[in-house]
Amino acid sequence: MKKTWSWDRFENIDCFGNEGEPTGTYIWPKSKGGVRIPENRMLLSKKSIEAIGDETKGEVNGIRYSITKQFVLGGDIYGNMKIQTDRYGGWIEVVKKVQK
Known part of the structure; x- marks a missing residue:
């Protein structure tokens, strides 16, 4: 499966093409345990x-997405998301950036 970054710091856009400042808001909905x-x-x-x-x-x-449940592994929290830019193409795994 192909991979892409969730945020392009050079272009200042996210994987959906939206511009603006990045946010640390829950990627897996808070109401579902995010x-x-x-x-x-x-x-x-x-x-x-x-x-x-x-x-x-x-x-x-116009970009389809699917968020998979967040999980904890070794004390770290992971959230997975896939996007599909073309309806007939394969899904692309979104790789989160680690920000400290």
């Missing part, structure tokens, strides 16, 4: 986070 810690979070723009809301599957800017 956790955010400063050292390990998915970076997305506020616009993308608002579009995702509490949904685990959907579409932002």
Whole structure:
């Protein structure tokens, strides 16, 4: 499976093409047990986070996404998301950036 970064710091856009400052808001909805810690979070723009809301599957800017449940491994919290830029193409795994 191909991989892409959740945030492009040179272009200042997220994987959905939305610009703006990145946010540390929960990528897995808080209402479903999502956790955010400063050292390990998915970076997305506020616009993308608002579009995702509490949904685990959907579409932002014509890009389909699927969020898989966050899990804890060795004391670190991981959140996984896949995107599909082309309806007939394969899914791309979104790799979170670690920000300290």
